[in-house]
Amino acid sequence: EAGVTQSPTHLIKTRGQQATLRCSPISGHTSVYWYQQALGLGLQFLLWYDEGEERNRGNFPPRFSGRQFPNYSSELNVNALELEDSALYLCASSLNGGLDTGELFFGEGSRLTVL
């Protein structure tokens, strides 16, 4: 069974540009979570999608956005890139986000570098 897959593995952008990151959850999982792992800041919750809807977002500006498609894959968009957006972006999936208290399954991440 395929795990969570993310693309691209690495992405280099310049300030002011837009970045798009993609995630495919484990088959059968309807919930997708996005986290940012910036150097020295640990793992910060970004967004949660379930059944095609945004259910919750962390303390990030609106230029961080995304969506979930009918096949439950997800896209994270970061507009007007800033240097401090350089980080590893991790996607995770779970069976459903509602009352699920089980583990999240993580992808390998997409490393975004903003120059």
Place this chain on the structure above:
Amino acid sequence: GNSVTQMEGPVTLSEEAFLTINCTYTATGYPSLFWYVQYPGEGLQLLLKATKADDKGSNKGFEATYRKETTSFHLEKGSVQVSDSAVYFCALRRGGADGLTFGKGTHLIIQP
């Protein structure tokens, strides 16, 4: 709100030493507790978990016991190996909105 506090590293040990990484949490209700491991250049992998008080999670020689009275979930291993060098994250989940709440991570370095 929910929070997880863990010792920050780096923690440097010699091979075959005993390992303890402390983790305490704050949460309402009865969260599930997890330890994740991140090897260099990789994503997060689940190491072990416990879903209720007094449960012991174990995997690859690592153990942690869910202690509700002390709100703790300390990670232990009797004899570490160089291959255990990684960053270890303690986390909790109450379900839904926030997914996992993570500690800041502990960088473990095992020297031969």
